[in-house]
Amino acid sequence: MRNPDPACPACGRLLPSAPQFLATLTACPNCLADLEIAVFPAFGRGPMVGRTAEKTSGDDEATCFFHPSKKASVPCDRCGRFLCALCDLPFGSEHLCPTCVQAAQKSGGIEGVVRARVRWDIIVWWTVLLPVLVCYFVLPITGLVAAGLAIWGLRRPPSRVARSRFSLIAGMITGLLFAGGGIAAYVALLMNK
Numbered sequence: 519m520r521n522p523d524p525a526c527p528a529c530g531r532l533l534p535s536a537p538q539f540l541a542t543l544t545a546c547p548n549c550l551a552d553l554e555i556a557v558f559p560a561f562g563r564g565p566m567v568g569r570t571a572e573k574t575s576g577d578d579e580a581t582c583f584f585h586p587s588k589k590a591s592v593p594c595d596r597c598g599r600f601l602c603a604l605c606d607l608p609f610g611s612e613h614l615c616p617t618c619v620q621a622a623q624k625s626g627g628i629e630g631v632v633r634a635r636v637r638w639d640i641i642v643w644w645t646v647l648l649p650v651l652v653c654y655f656v657l658p659i660t661g662l663v664a665a666g667l668a669i670w671g672l673r674r675p676p677s678r679v680a681r682s683r684f685s686l687i688a689g690m691i692t693g694l695l696f697a698g699g700g701i702a703a704y705v706a707l708l709m710n711k
Contacts, residue, residue, distance in 0.1 A: 526551060537561050571602035583615065594618055638671025639682035642689035646696060658704065661697030665690045 524533045524540060528551035533540065541557045571588040574581055580590035582602035590600035594615040607614045614622070645664040649656045668690030672683065 524555070526553070571604045635675060636671075637682060638667060638674060639685035639689060642668045642671065642686060642693065646689055646693045650696075655700075658697045658700035661693040661695070661700060664693030665697065668693065 523535050525531065526533060526546040526549060528546060529549040531546070531548045533543065533546070533553075533555075537557045540555050540561075543553055543555055545552055571582070571585065571591075573587055574589045580600045582588040582590050582605055583599035584605050585602050588602035588604065591603050592606050592613045593600055595612040596614055596618040599615050599617075601613065601615050605615055607616065607619050609619075642664045645660050645667060649660045668686045671686050672690075
């Protein structure tokens with residue numbers, strides 16, 4: 519598949535498709551509208567063709583576990599199954615089979631396969647602040663729960679989306695302050711009765 523020819527967003531006329539000329543273009547040659555063009559390194563390059571699996575030529579060659587008619591190129595670094603070029607899934611320096619990648623997706627065993635992580639800092643802050651909005655009497659309990667969740671979250675892998683370590687520590691401190699304040703308020707109420 520070829521890259522589509524670039525066109526001026528104002529008048530719709532095609533622009534020259536030479537990457538070196540496109541990068542220097544600041545106005546449309548036809549309507550003189552201002553343009554800001556970013557040319558990516560892959561612009562103009564055709565599709566990249568993946569590796570193909572070779573058929574075996576005899577009985578003395580190792581074959582792919584998943585495709586018995588294909589020649590094995592590497593073993594899986596996790597389970598040891600022989601893999602053809604189609605089944606070989608490289609992850610960093612490891613070569614894995616589809617079964618091991620699928621198992622790693624479920625268990626989170628490969629760093630590049632992890633799809634999501636729990637944002638413990640958000641859970642901690644909701645646990646701390648929701649009782650303030652709803653009911654003050656549960657603050658000591660939810661403050662301690664939030665502090666416990668923060669400690670638990672600090673031991674888990676950090677979120678890939680945000681830096682949550684500072685937020686977890688701040689949530690833990692706030693939870694402990696709320697718990698202490700709530701307990702002090704209970705003690706003061708009991709002393710006044």
